Amino acid sequence: MWLYEKKLEYPVRIKRPDPRMASSVISQYGGPDGELAASLRYLSQRYHMPIPEAKAMLNDIGTEELAHFEMVGTMVHQLMEGASIEQIKAAGMGSWYADHDRAIWPATGTGVPFTAAYFASKGDPIADMTENMAAEQKARATYENLLDLADDPDVIDPLRWLREREIVHFQRFGEILNKLHEHKDRKKCF
Amino acid sequence: MGNQKQMLLDRIRAYEFSAIELNLYLDSHPGDQRALNDFNVFVRQIAALKNEYERLYGPLINFGFGPSGHPWQWINDPWPWEYN
Numbered sequence: 001m002w003l004y005e006k007k008l009e010y011p012v013r014i015k016r017p018d019p020r021m022a023s024s025v026i027s028q029y030g031g032p033d034g035e036l037a038a039s040l041r042y043l044s045q046r047y048h049m050p051i052p053e054a055k056a057m058l059n060d061i062g063t064e065e066l067a068h069f070e071m072v073g074t075m076v077h078q079l080m081e082g083a084s085i086e087q088i089k090a091a092g093m094g095s096w097y098a099d100h101d102r103a104i105w106p107a108t109g110t111g112v113p114f115t116a117a118y119f120a121s122k123g124d125p126i127a128d129m130t131e132n133m134a135a136e137q138k139a140r141a142t143y144e145n146l147l148d149l150a151d152d153p154d155v156i157d158p159l160r161w162l163r164e165r166e167i168v169h170f171q172r173f174g175e176i177l178n179k180l181h182e183h184k185d186r187k188k189c190f
Numbered sequence: 191m192g193n194q195k196q197m198l199l200d201r202i203r204a205y206e207f208s209a210i211e212l213n214l215y216l217d218s219h220p221g222d223q224r225a226l227n228d229f230n231v232f233v234r235q236i237a238a239l240k241n242e243y244e245r246l247y248g249p250l251i252n253f254g255f256g257p258s259g260h261p262w263q264w265i266n267d268p269w270p271w272e273y274n
Contacts, residue, residue, distance in 0.1 A: 003251050003252060003253055003255055004251065004252045004253075005250060005251050006249070006250055006251070006252075006264075006269065006270060007199055007202070007203060007250065007270050008203075008270045008271075008273075009203070009206075009207070009210075010203070010207070011200070011203070011273065012271075012273070013273055052220075053217055053218050053220065056217040057214065057217040057218060060213060060214055060217055061214065064210060064214075070270065070271070073271065074270065074271040077271050078271070168211070168214070169214075172214050172215070172217070172218055175218035175219075176217075176218055179218065
């Protein structure tokens with residue numbers, strides 16, 4: 001069961017439309033290392049975790065990723081809302097506009113739709129937790145690329161915050177990976 | 191949105207973020223008594239602020255986790271993505 005809390009985990013208040021930036025940020029909504037892939041990865045993997053710490057961590061980080069999914073959607077919405085047709089054309093977003101107007105849709109900026117093929121749920125706890133650590137690093141790298149492209153402080157601030165969350169999640173998954181190895185070694189003794 | 195409402199929401203957000211951080215930390219360090227004490231302090235602060243917010247502005251959380259005045263306040267704008 002999930003409840004909705006009517007606020008963002010961290011504020012997004014973008015005043016200046018920028019469809020060029022929107023076309024890059026949307027990748028963290030529906031792209032290969034985006035927040036939707038992260039959430040679905042962890043929430044799918046939690047079912048086969050053998051120790052309580054791993055079940056809780058995947059459940060809770062999978063839930064937090066949904067809050068980040070909402071923040072990224074909010075960023076794209078605010079970057080597109082109020083953008084003129086001229087700005088959208090100049091940003092190379094004409095094809096997006098033809099199919100979606102200024103709507104939010106889980107895809108990359110070039111229109112490649114979201115797919116579950118972006119993540120794995122292998123069934124082996126150590127393989128999956130290792131994938132999760134790599135996923136957090138890839139998301140961190142993506143946020144750093146987005147920061148290179150951004151010039152508006154209202155965009156930079158939430159991007160920096162989201163980048164830091166990837167680092168914390170990487171750390172927590174590393175701790176869980178150690179516990180999974182300990183669990184596996186304990187089982188071998190009997 | 192009113193300044194008062196925004197300030198209250200920002201305080202809830204700050205305390206809740208601390209609770210999220212401690213929650214994830216406790217998931218991998220369930221025996222850490224000091225972190226647990228901090229977590230429980232934040233739980234009480236969040237509950238008090240949430241009650242104050244809901245008394246003034248209606249439910250913060252849907253599906254029965256916050257009371258509403260009349261008429262049904264849950265549908266009131268702005269939604270979180272509209273704080274522009």
